[in-house]
Amino acid sequence: MNDTLEIPAADTREQRWSKRLALWTAVLILANVLADVVIGSPMMVLPQLLDHFDTDQAAWLNASAMLAGAIWSPLLAKSSDLFGKRRILLTTLLLAGAGAVICLVAPTLWIFLLGRFFQGAAFAAVFLTVALARQICTPRVAMAVVGLVTSGSSVVGIIEPFLMQPIIELFGYRAVFLAAALLAGVAALCVRVFIPESPIRGSGRIDVGGALLLGGGLGAVLAYVSLGTHLGWCSGGLLALLAAGAAALAAWAFLALRVEEPIIDLRALSRPILLTLLALVLAAGSFRSMLQLTGIIAQVPPDLGLGYGLGAGETIAVLLAAPNLGIVLGGVCAGWVAGRFGPALPLVGGIAVGAVATFAMFAGVSALPVAIACGAMVGMAAGAIGASGYNLAASLEAPDRQGTIAGVVSVVLALGSVVVNFAGGEVLKATRIPGITADGAPVSTATGVYLYVTMAGVLFVLAAVPALLLARSGAGIRAQSSKRHNPITPSTTIAARSAGGESRRP
Known part of the structure; x- marks a missing residue:
């Protein structure tokens, strides 16, 4: 691997926006687009996959890549701190591309699931691009870049169904995996050619x-x-x-x-980091569950007389597009604000916006304009919370462990999303109305929908407590100020490695 682009000193990091930084940001967004494609695109061809492999295990086909991502993440996060973020990001993209090829040619379900396991490595691209941005840019610029790379891929999520559907109709389910393999190849090439290596390496070994x-x-x-x-x-x-x-x-x-060097040092998790992770797991569960609910009620026609329902032709596409636009806006604004006032403030703001939008959905479940506005606001909350969470956790961690903490943030966000989505689904399942369906799917009572909204709103309120504690303590601001007065130089890099090694000893 060519390390000639490695940055050894702080004064060579990007300190302001330039054409080169814009190119780097575009390449990192491209890498994150692959993660979205790997997780979401196969759902567009789920019926074809079930028919081709003669199985009814839709749940395994749906969840396999995300579950594989949870398995890959700790190993890839720690490796990035030891061997370089760019190098591990490149490895991740190649693993995901190989997995797409396996899925493309898989003759049996088990070989297909093996391919999905390798594709799941793309889940790590998000936190690797965050950790890389934090180290190839100065803190203020890096926070804005993080906002872009964590939310920019949502733009593709808006147009992807329109681009992929005609191709799927022509070439079948394999078109999804061919597109993923090509995208992985292009992203890997761009990372290899354009992106510099991170300047700081940790010491030690991988557990x-x-x-x-x-x-x-x-x-x-x-x-x-x-x-x-x-x-x-x-x-x-x-x-x-x-x-x-x-x-x-x-x-x-x-x-x-x-052990002397654990994959995640539990003893080194400070109170601010634990508060950050608590806020993120609650907030992520809230906004993901609300995005799920929007997708559900978008399919329910108002004329069923259930007391909720928004489904009516093209309005479904608008309802599903509004959160993606909100994610981009929220992530970009959160990054900009974090660069000037610290990441705790936009985290609180994102949670507040999410709480307001969630409680407003009591009216939005039966009023299309309100639902569209709430969907966009929940998207803004999601973008702001994700970008701010990564920025805040990285600001609180030593430079040679930022890859590891970014990986922990990704896992916490996924954990909150899965658990609260499950809880919301159980609420709707417990309040189903026998004999009534919308597009063949069972529907729930209005009481069930209102309970679902209440649950998500309460979780947002709970998430605000640790976020406000962080904001009041100035978390992230002091860390950013300290880094500004102690720039990374070759000598301080060596000291950081040494200190990192010392801090992990019992």
């Missing part, structure tokens, strides 16, 4: 055993939560999976407190 225990445990628990509705919460296989996941996580926690 492979700990990474496997943590990743496997997270994957197993998330699999239980994701697949329980479809396969049965008390089925023997899923209960065994849950028990294995819990045992793996317990073993990882036990070892992490005893």
